[in-house]
Amino acid sequence: MIRQGRAVPRVLSIAGTDPTGGAGTQADLKSIAANGGYGMAVVTALVAQNTQGVRSVHVPPVAFLEQQLDAVSDDVEIDAVKIGMLATAEVIRVVARWLDRVRPPIVVLDPVMVATSGDRLLEPDAEEALRALVSRADVVTPNVPELAILAGEPAATTWDEVLAQARRVAAEHSVRVLAKGGHLDGEALIDALVEPEGVSGPTVTAFPGARIHTNNTHGTGCSLSSALATRVAATGDWTRATAESKRWLAESIQHGAELGVGAGHGPVSHFAGLWARGGTTVPDPAGLEALWWADIADVRAEIDALPFVRRLGDGTVSRDAFRWYLAQDALYLRDFARALAEAARLAPTSAEQAFWAGSAQNAIAEELRLHESWIGGETLAGTAPGPVTTAYVNHHLAAAARGDYRVLVAALLPCFWLYRDLGERLQAQSHPQHPYRSWLDAYADPAFAEATRQAVRIVTQAAAAADERTRGAMLDAFRRSAVHEREFFAAPLPVSSAARPGGGRDRREAPNPSSSSAAAAAAAS
Incomplete structure (x- = not known):
């Protein structure tokens, strides 16, 4: 032990x-x-x-x-x-x-x-x-x-x-x-x-x-x-x-x-970092990428095991459940775009400003078009956001209101990363006549994969350059968003907390959330 x-x-x-x-x-x-x-x-x-x-x-x-x-x-x-x-x-x-x-x-x-x-x-x-x-x-x-x-x-x-x-x-x-x-x-x-x-x-x-x-x-x-x-x-x-x-x-x-030291294979300098910085190591973006992805391995496994996700993968989820999911997702996108726009405003470089601004634009233009093609504008206009949707929106908007660009983009990242990972895997196992193939194709698109890589790169570079306290706050915001994503995927076909993988509890007690598929829209940015 x-x-x-x-x-x-x-x-x-x-x-x-x-x-x-x-x-x-x-x-x-x-x-x-x-x-x-x-x-x-x-x-x-x-x-x-x-x-x-x-x-x-x-x-x-x-x-x-x-x-x-x-x-x-x-x-x-x-x-x-x-x-x-x-x-x-x-x-x-x-x-x-x-x-x-x-x-x-x-x-x-x-x-x-x-x-x-x-x-x-x-x-x-x-x-x-x-x-x-x-x-x-x-x-x-x-x-x-x-x-x-x-x-x-x-x-x-x-x-x-x-x-x-x-x-x-x-x-x-x-x-x-x-x-x-x-x-x-x-x-x-x-x-x-x-x-x-x-x-x-x-x-x-x-x-x-x-x-x-x-x-x-x-x-x-x-x-x-x-x-x-x-x-x-x-x-x-x-x-x-x-x-x-x-x-x-x-x-x-x-x-x-x-x-x-020596004329052959010399030794490493074990204390180089200590001599230079008094004991503090500087993380690299690639290492943080692996560490953060591993940090939410339990959440990702729980998402995979949810009834809605499993039935979405094999095409057996009911049309009503899928339409409810898309309606809530579309409502979420409107405020998610606001958080993306705030990230663009706070971004320290023009390249990052352009990336987040393009993602915000496409969250509205591209993703809402996809949602409305499934559920229709009138149905969407008459739908109220559920508690999980509201909780997730509040999480992002709170991060935006605090004004720390690094924490905000860390909170936005799971909307890209989790959807690209899940979408690619579900699309790979689907067949051409899959009833929700168009939705799966959006997340398996190579352009969306590239957008996700850009988002991961921006966030991990910001985390590597941050101090330990800020880096910890970024990881916490990232994980909380991942837990919100899990809760949204659980909402269309609820399971009891006892039956849910992991008992339905997160070790950091993130609030009850909803998800966004807005990240797919960033593919065109």
């Missing part, structure tokens, strides 16, 4: 050494400290290595290893354990017995098998023993070659193959897998947290990034896994801890060359 909220997590590194300080326990201790933890280290092997390669490995007697482990756990309450180089099957068995006896609340296993230089750090006969250790971990963080060994398959050459192997390892060992794409070709560098939970199999949270062209990659696996152990011990949140750890490591890699 994770002890959440530990101000200074006590993290134990069980790994080999690197006398040049870039990998192994030395890198682990730096990473733990840089990410706000107190580091401890038990040495499994003494490695004579530098930035150019490994010269020799000395494995002390396993009895001494056991004494080191007991000396720490007999005296210190451990919040997390990071396991790195284990070298031999005998060492692995000693560590496994200690884990079974002590049962640390968090175990991060970095299955160190091959050094950055290409030198082997795990005896071949120890590979099977290491696979048995995987099930004792909470997360395993292999690179592409190490993942292949754990899966018992050839090394993956594409990201889809990496994910497939990660899913198999996660399912087989009931363990999270942090799949890493650094060994693949290409400028895009995606990592993903693959979790074994879920009715339909492992769930995947992707963390997009860009390749950093540098020779300073020595010890990156050690550093990332140690940071992850520290941050999850502090927050109790695997997705957030992964995103923050990756952001910290990217910054450390970018500044590694400034250290001027």
Whole structure:
């Protein structure tokens, strides 16, 4: 069980050494400290290595290893354990017995098998023993070659193959897998947290990034896994801890060359951010995009399970329910356009002003045309907004009235993002004679997808540049809008709170809402 909220997590590194300080326990201790933890280290092997390669490995007697482990756990309450180089099957068995006896609340296993230089750090006969250790971990963080060994398959050459192997390892060992794409070709560098939970199999949270062209990659696996152990011990949140750890490591890699250490694969600069800013990391838009999308994963799953959404997908929802939905949506659009216009007025750049103004115009011109073609102007004129519609309108207009552009556009974003995601998936499974195909086509349109990408880009860039307090307010406004969207999709075919996925409650207690499909209109902007 994770002890959440530990101000200074006590993290134990069980790994080999690197006398040049870039990998192994030395890198682990730096990473733990840089990410706000107190580091401890038990040495499994003494490695004579530098930035150019490994010269020799000395494995002390396993009895001494056991004494080191007991000396720490007999005296210190451990919040997390990071396991790195284990070298031999005998060492692995000693560590496994200690884990079974002590049962640390968090175990991060970095299955160190091959050094950055290409030198082997795990005896071949120890590979099977290491696979048995995987099930004792909470997360395993292999690179592409190490993942292949754990899966018992050839090394993956594409990201889809990496994910497939990660899913198999996660399912087989009931363990999270942090799949890493650094060994693949290409400028895009995606990592993903693959979790074994879920009715339909492992769930995947992707963390997009860009390749950093540098020779300073020595010890990156050690550093990332140690940071992850520290941050999850502090927050109790695997997705957030992964995103923050990756952001910290990217910054450390970018500044590694400034250290001027070694003639081979140099180390990363673990404290670059701390030296520059006194401990505050700067988030990147791509990381925030992944983090925010993961933050509403529960809401998205609840939307998918709603009767109206399921029946809309297969075309069996009644015409009355669909017309009621569109009437309420059309009423919402009128005030949603006002919020979009206010975003345009507050926008700091001409490009953003043009985007939000175009979205406001099309919310009226394009979307109302679509709604009236289904329900007619007279019916719409005689329809009063329901409580969910009113609540959602009030949420947006309140954000607009506060005058903070960043919070306002964060509140508007789910109207784009959720509809594009849901519309594309429902349209893909529909048939040409689907009774509501024209509505689905509007949200699967490539122009709307591009508009959504623009909205996501604008909001995440604003969030990355904001201070922590404002960024938190933006995320809260974003999630509240997502919950409003869920409630609107629930309204046409109500279900009891007990029957609704998640019990019908949101952990942040957002008010009862309604939705807008206005975002589709932004496609023409």
